[in-house]
Amino acid sequence: MYIYDQYDHQILSQRVAQFRQQTERHLAGDLAEEAFLPLRLQNGLYVQRLAPMLRVNVPYGMISSKQIRSIARLSRDYDKGYVHITTRQNIQFNWPDLADVPEILAELAKVEMHATQSSGNCIRNTTTDQFAGVAPDELLDPRPYCEIIRQWSTLHPEFAFLPRKFKIAVNAAHEDRAASQVHDIGLELHQNDKGDIGFRVRVGGGLGRTPLIGSVVREFLPELELLSYLDAVLRVYNQNGRRDNKYKARIKILVKAMGVDAFAEQVEAEWLQIKDGYTKLTSDEVGRAKEFFTSPAYETNDIDALNSELDTLRRQNTAFDKWLTRNVTGHKIEGYTCVTLSLKPTGVAPGDVTERQLETIADLADEFSFGEARTTHEQNVVLSDVAKNQLFALWEKAKAAGFATPNIGTLTDIICCPGGDFCSLANAKSLPIADKIQRRFSDMDFVYDLGDIDLNISGCMNACAHHHVGNIGILGVDKKGEEFYQVQLGGNSGSDTSLGKVLGPSFNAEDIPSVIEKILDIFIEKRIEGESFLHTYRRVGMAPFKEQVYAKDH
Amino acid sequence: MPKIIKDGAIVEDQWQIINLNDDPTTTDTGAKNILVPLAVWQAQREALITRDDVGVYITEQDDVEALKEDCVNLAVIGIEFHAFTDGRGFSAAYLLRERFGFKGELRALGTFIRDQLCYLSRCGFTAFALQDENLEEAKASLSDLQEYYQASANEPRPLFRRR
Numbered sequence: 001m002y003i004y005d006q007y008d009h010q011i012l013s014q015r016v017a018q019f020r021q022q023t024e025r026h027l028a029g030d031l032a033e034e035a036f037l038p039l040r041l042q043n044g045l046y047v048q049r050l051a052p053m054l055r056v057n058v059p060y061g062m063i064s065s066k067q068i069r070s071i072a073r074l075s076r077d078y079d080k081g082y083v084h085i086t087t088r089q090n091i092q093f094n095w096p097d098l099a100d101v102p103e104i105l106a107e108l109a110k111v112e113m114h115a116t117q118s119s120g121n122c123i124r125n126t127t128t129d130q131f132a133g134v135a136p137d138e139l140l141d142p143r144p145y146c147e148i149i150r151q152w153s154t155l156h157p158e159f160a161f162l163p164r165k166f167k168i169a170v171n172a173a174h175e176d177r178a179a180s181q182v183h184d185i186g187l188e189l190h191q192n193d194k195g196d197i198g199f200r201v202r203v204g205g206g207l208g209r210t211p212l213i214g215s216v217v218r219e220f221l222p223e224l225e226l227l228s229y230l231d232a233v234l235r236v237y238n239q240n241g242r243r244d245n246k247y248k249a250r251i252k253i254l255v256k257a258m259g260v261d262a263f264a265e266q267v268e269a270e271w272l273q274i275k276d277g278y279t280k281l282t283s284d285e286v287g288r289a290k291e292f293f294t295s296p297a298y299e300t301n302d303i304d305a306l307n308s309e310l311d312t313l314r315r316q317n318t319a320f321d322k323w324l325t326r327n328v329t330g331h332k333i334e335g336y337t338c339v340t341l342s343l344k345p346t347g348v349a350p351g352d353v354t355e356r357q358l359e360t361i362a363d364l365a366d367e368f369s370f371g372e373a374r375t376t377h378e379q380n381v382v383l384s385d386v387a388k389n390q391l392f393a394l395w396e397k398a399k400a401a402g403f404a405t406p407n408i409g410t411l412t413d414i415i416c417c418p419g420g421d422f423c424s425l426a427n428a429k430s431l432p433i434a435d436k437i438q439r440r441f442s443d444m445d446f447v448y449d450l451g452d453i454d455l456n457i458s459g460c461m462n463a464c465a466h467h468h469v470g471n472i473g474i475l476g477v478d479k480k481g482e483e484f485y486q487v488q489l490g491g492n493s494g495s496d497t498s499l500g501k502v503l504g505p506s507f508n509a510e511d512i513p514s515v516i517e518k519i520l521d522i523f524i525e526k527r528i529e530g531e532s533f534l535h536t537y538r539r540v541g542m543a544p545f546k547e548q549v550y551a552k553d554h
Numbered sequence: 555m556p557k558i559i560k561d562g563a564i565v566e567d568q569w570q571i572i573n574l575n576d577d578p579t580t581t582d583t584g585a586k587n588i589l590v591p592l593a594v595w596q597a598q599r600e601a602l603i604t605r606d607d608v609g610v611y612i613t614e615q616d617d618v619e620a621l622k623e624d625c626v627n628l629a630v631i632g633i634e635f636h637a638f639t640d641g642r643g644f645s646a647a648y649l650l651r652e653r654f655g656f657k658g659e660l661r662a663l664g665t666f667i668r669d670q671l672c673y674l675s676r677c678g679f680t681a682f683a684l685q686d687e688n689l690e691e692a693k694a695s696l697s698d699l700q701e702y703y704q705a706s707a708n709e710p711r712p713l714f715r716r717r
Contacts, residue, residue, distance in 0.1 A: 005717065007701060007713055007717055010700075010701045011699075011701050011702070011703065014698065014699050014700060014701065015699065017698075018669075018698040018699065021698075022669060031669075035638070035667050035669070038639055039669055121639070148714075151703040151713070151714075152703060152704060152712075154703055155673075155699060155702060155703070155704075156703075156704050157644065157672070157673035157674075157676035157677050157702070157704065157706055158641075158644045158645055158648050158673075158676075158677055158706075159641070159644075160641065160644075160670075160673055161638070161639050161640065161641025161644065161670075162641055227712075235645050235648070238641055238642060238644070238645045239642055239645050239646075243640055243642075273653065277705070277710075278705045278710050278711050278712060278715055279704070279705050279712055281714070282714065282715070285714040285715075288714075
């Protein structure tokens with residue numbers, strides 16, 4: 001993990017002091033709400049329906065056990081004892097007092113965490129694959145580049161007042177788990193013909209009101225050119241992005257309006273002016289960043305013995321077998337695995353975790369995964385370095401703590417925003433819909449049999465739960481003060497990203513579980529052996545689903 | 555005489571702002587030490603360029619490229635903010651300083667706020683005509699942030715080349 005030096009500490013502590021002073025001026029009436037608003041947003045603080053909400057960055061999802069314990073303590077001391085893991089891998093406090101926030105930020109700074117630019121019209125937390133550094137299908141570890149981007153974007157003086165928020169994701173794996181194609185900038189690490197490392201740069205992806213897949217503006221950007229090129233993209237956007245209508249202010253609208261070729265040309269022209277300046281990265285700097293993301297002290301074991309021992313345990317214990325199938329994934333080192341702790345048991349808001357559970361996660365990370373964990377954009381937690389011979393012990397402990405629901409990647413592993421229960425932007429509640437679906441499909445064998453399905457629920461078209469890229473996406477809409485739900489099918493956020501299409505007229509909340517059931521019935525009827533929901537949908541199209549769902553009852 | 559923050563100190567403002575009226579060709583530019591809108595500069599350029607007591611100010615709407623050639627001969631350029639959340643002025647300042655080689659006083663005008671002083675100064679602004687602020691208190695905000703990761707107008711080397 002990245003470790004702060006004196007400079008990082010200085011930069012963060014001056015920021016904390018600045019926000020403390022701004023908050024004091026605001027509370028004393030010397031800084032008007034209108035001026036304070038963007039300042040507090042850029043320090044992570046929203047004012048929500050019921051209380052302020054503080055969004056803390058988890059840079060590219062990496063968090064240490066020490067940091068987790070600090071979050072747990074802060075949620076006890078300043079909040080109601082639980083936090084929420086967001087779809088941007090961040091952690092939200094739901095009920096802090098405004099006056100306490102400077103102190104919370106000061107406490108976070110002690111463990112090298114911050115809320116800088118976690119909201120507002122600026123460059124947000126850079127995200128990546130939750131299996132970064134250990135994924136078997138990875139070209140190389142994206143995290144050093146994420147950290148380099150984090151530093152470049154943090155308090156960037158020129159780009160703090162952009163037309164709209166700006167999100168960057170980095171993918172380095174064959175299967176894109178970072179949803180990089182639906183980001184303002186999606187960077188894909190790859191190698192050119194000469195074997196040099198660089199990035200394929202996509203710009204203008206995004207969800208929200210106008211969902212779009214990013215366009216490639218540069219096929220190969222040499223790694224050392226990363227920051228100057230980002231500066232060029234941001235400068236073109238900062239100068240030309242629309243500011244007259246916040247719904248048309250994202251960079252995707254600019255790229256679309258200019259046309260991707262004209263946009264790319266302008267970025268290229270800007271970049272040529274600056275590419276050989278001081279912002280050009282050095283091999284030393286890339287090397288320095290890489291030194292923080294070295295492999296832990298993996299043990300070498302007899303792989304065959306490990307596997308046969310695991311097979312025996314699987315046969316003896318069906319529940320363990322299911323958990324291994326769904327919640328445990330491959331690792332680049334033989335004998336090790338990645339374990340996803342499910343934060344999606346039925347009856348709990350997806351992504352919510354209590355302070356006691358946080359303590360448990362910290363303990364599990366210490367005992368089983370070299371003291372580190374990752375938050376995922378699916379709102380779960382990953383322990384990324386678990387030895388195979390530790391899996392059974394970990395499973396038993398995870399089960400006792402409520403983290404072992406074997407539903408990762410299934411229908412009930414729902415991605416869901418806080419919705420109308422908490423969020424002041426929402427048009428409709430989303431959490432009760434997730435709950436209804438989880439309760440309807442409580443038969444784990446049935447859920448299992450369905451295989452991989454992404455189900456995403458957003459409470460409004462801002463699409464925090466990325467409903468456009470759910471295989472099944474549900475969007476809350478408001479019609480004359482009443483809440484309705486639109487269903488979309490066929491979205492996907494992987495390497496073959498696609499945006500879902502609307503099934504038809506929207507439904508009442510009560511009808512949603514039956515609608516989902518009908519959709520699944522068609523899937524089961526139409527699927528060919530081994531097909532996932534997405535495969536079947538892509539093969540048979542929307543018609544049979546539409547027919548079934550909207551058929552008149554006889 | 556109104557006061558501004560300039561080069562880190564509170565000083566009396568020597569410059570008079572000329573407002574844009576309907577016809578920039580007939581805007582009165584007779585006074586000494588004036589800052590004129592870009593449109594006036596463009597309309598009366600031949601006369602104004604011979605004077606050394608004329609500066610130009612632009613707004614977020616204007617294309618800073620319009621001053622690409624002339625800026626090196628100007629003592630003062632102003633960038634006027636109409637909404638402090640509109641960040642175009644930051645890029646305009648960057649371009650004036652880093653691309654067009656402007657060395658004179660770069661002044662922030664309009665509705666920016668003291669909490670932006672650090673970022674503004676990092677982008678190359680050296681003077682700040684703050685509205686409705688106690689300048690003595692506001693000046694402190696210039697030193698809110700003293701270390702940065704990025705390259706900028708007053709520190710060309712990003713932190714990774716210095717650490």
